[in-house]
Amino acid sequence: MCIPKYPAWTFLLSGLIGLLLSGCTSNVGDDINISMGELALHDAVPKAESIAKLEMHISAAKNENMPFLAPNHFREGSNMFKAIQRKSTRNVSTYDLAKADVILDKGEAVIEKVKSQLGKELELKRLLDKLSAEDIYPWRYKMNMYELSRLIERIELGRAGNIERDKADLNESLQKLYDKTVEYNSLHGSGSTAKEAK
Numbered sequence: 001m002c003i004p005k006y007p008a009w010t011f012l013l014s015g016l017i018g019l020l021l022s023g024c025t026s027n028v029g030d031d032i033n034i035s036m037g038e039l040a041l042h043d044a045v046p047k048a049e050s051i052a053k054l055e056m057h058i059s060a061a062k063n064e065n066m067p068f069l070a071p072n073h074f075r076e077g078s079n080m081f082k083a084i085q086r087k088s089t090r091n092v093s094t095y096d097l098a099k100a101d102v103i104l105d106k107g108e109a110v111i112e113k114v115k116s117q118l119g120k121e122l123e124l125k126r127l128l129d130k131l132s133a134e135d136i137y138p139w140r141y142k143m144n145m146y147e148l149s150r151l152i153e154r155i156e157l158g159r160a161g162n163i164e165r166d167k168a169d170l171n172e173s174l175q176k177l178y179d180k181t182v183e184y185n186s187l188h189g190s191g192s193t194a195k196e197a198k
Helices: 008-023 036-043 047-063 071-085 094-117 119-130 138-156 164-188
Strands: none
Touching (some): 036 094, 047 071, 071 094, 071 138, 094 119, 138 164
């Protein structure tokens, strides 16, 4: 099957979008205070066990898609875990273990909030991924994911304000991409690897 090539500049712009997304970080841990009770919970078990539990927490967060649905919380929690791994067990701070756990716990709460506010948009993303829209319309897909990621981060950082108009615009754009992808697959067959189709 012959697929028209998409202009090279669009892939350069896609890369820039990726850099923008990866560069938009916020230190969510700055506003987190660890209680004496949380510290006591970690003090009550050997540090090696706390480290193993934190590793399991990171793994569970990945399975819950926290890198996408609460990216700042996952990034900070996983970075703290990496820093902990570089130290000998006896030099690991109980405070750092507790803080990493709390950050991930708060990330889990963010996930539920994002799912509640962006349920329709996330469902459209799931359908687009199932249809391999990223392979068929990479530029349109990346632009929509960029906008979706922006909305997710606004919710995560408590900066959503009135996002209803932005949600409506994104929903319309995602729906158009979905309809276009369904039409493409009906004409060319699903499951094929393709570059941007006209």
